Amino acid sequence: MKHLTRKASTAALTLATVALPAAAIAHTGEGAHVHGGLMAGLTHPVTGMDHLVALVLFGALLAGTSLKEKQLGFAAAGISLAAGFAGGIALGGHVAMEALITGSALLFAAALAFPASVRGKAACAVAILLGAHGWAHGVEMTGSLAGFGAGFLASSVLLMLAGLPLGQQIQKIAPALRAVLAAGAALGLMLLAG
Template identity: 40%
Template sequence: MTHPRSLLAMPAAALALLLPALALAHAGDGGVHEHGLAAGFTHPFTGLDHLAAMLAVGLWSALTQTGRRMLAAPFAFAGLLLIGALLGAAGLSLPGVEPMVAASVLVLGLVAAARWHLGAAASALLVGAFAVFHGLAHGSELQGVPALLGMVVATALLHALGLGVGLRLRALAPAWSRAAGGAIALLGLGLLGRMVIA
């Protein structure tokens, strides 16, 4: 039988393995524009920052909400992600997009670790604000309705995965959700630190 302490060390070990992937996080618009449903679908998986934030939204929702309220933040994120992507594809550019994306990973990891309870509307507002910046980052790199549709479908799947993990962790000792949220927050801190050093 595995000792509980070694089980708690698993999220930390997983994070250590992921740290080299920080270099794969999106660096902004490099002038490459992707087209097509498949390109849009795979896009959220190509940046650890986006991937972690989308998982964290589902994780936090499952840990702190019940019933239909659990879907408020994921739906808000997906909807405002699409709006941000449409604005980005149309050429809108705001300063600080990448730092805000990294900050979202840190904040969403912290609120999940703390199991911070907000109402469904407040949760949706918080994640929705971050989602606009994620959308602007994606929209500067994706072109066309099929690509944007693929991005939204992938986002929904990542939210669903986060919800599933959160529901499982909710039934376990709080240390597990703290470890999962803490690992995401540490990733966000690392992403922000990389930007400061660069």
């Protein structure tokens, strides 16, 4: 019964993670990217499909890895997000920001094909791409720097943690199927690059 409850909880969390952005109005209309305060920082990573998918997939990469690899992966992600956030505030937007955000999600999806023994190292290596997500939030932030920054980082960490059970389920998929899914993600990345 306990195993069934855990499966149901994982399924509900995954469904909520996927369904929430469909109802969100973030990322649409004039001025939609101007945010301020703790609540805006908490909600923006959850209501923006690009950020939500990339953060959950990054967490999924760390599933099945050692505790040390998880700690290093989350530390690298946090540093990258915070550094990107500071860069976005200080320097403003840049041309490649949206492409890097989308590309990071596709790269994280492709990396899920790797065995768990490789994924932890891959996650640490590609964590720098999360800096683009932090950068976008820094560019879009107005109002309380402390409130928005704390909310954005807390929400991002929770989304990455939510990816851990998803990654555990993905590990159970046959390696050949994981490779097909990764190839599809890689094709999407190539199409995005033009």
